[in-house]
Amino acid sequence: MRLELKQVWANPGRPVLFSGEEDLGTIRWYDETLHLEGPVEANGSAFYQDDHIYLFLHVRGVIHRSCSRCLVDILEHFDKDEFLEVPIDEVPPGMQYLELRPYIENGVRLAIERKPLCKPDCKGICPHCGANLNVEGHKLGCQALEKEVDPRWAKLKELLTSQ
Incomplete structure (x- = not known):
């Protein structure tokens, strides 16, 4: 998923809306390889102000995990809002777009539980x-x-x- 930067820079302070799906497949998180069930829905807005691009990002999806106590396979649903600040010096000069995939991956990592459980009273x-x-x-x-x-x-x- 990409964000067109010329739209963002054309109207400083005004939000540019974006929406779409990103097929992440698998991502690494600590010592775990996480498999996502289908694409991650991502939407939000971005605006340029004071040499920063500000992103409001919402991610939603389903991920395959194992219970940390009994190792049973589970599906964990996530739904997370995130606010990000991207300094303009991190965007290479002449860049036409900002790739949103790394920000979506980080949103997924922040949304999921560190130690997932199949149920709150799992005996392990x-x-x-x-x-x-x-x-x-x-x-x-x-x-x-x-x-x-x-x-x-x-x-x-x-x-x-x-x-």
Whole structure:
């Protein structure tokens, strides 16, 4: 998606509206590769003032993620408004347009959860037996079923059981 700069510079202080879809496919975010479900809807306005281009950007879409506790695949919907300031010296001289893709990608990154959950009360995966605790209970012989004694109280327990 591109923003025609001559329209922006022609009327300083007046907003130029833009709207469209950007097919991002996948984007990197921290240690994760995120797959988007279809194109991202982006719209907003831009205006030029005081050697800056100001962007009001709205992004909306759906992204494939994994629950951070139980690793189940989920679809996360995002909808975010963002205000950006682009200094004019970041735009190369003679440039006819401003490519909006990097700003749309950043809008997506800001809109999504850092640690997504399939549901607010997700129980996750048992660290001992590997069972998904949302779907099934602990497996037979799981160490999580045994009550662990705090090591600071272990000597006291030995005293009580020896008598």
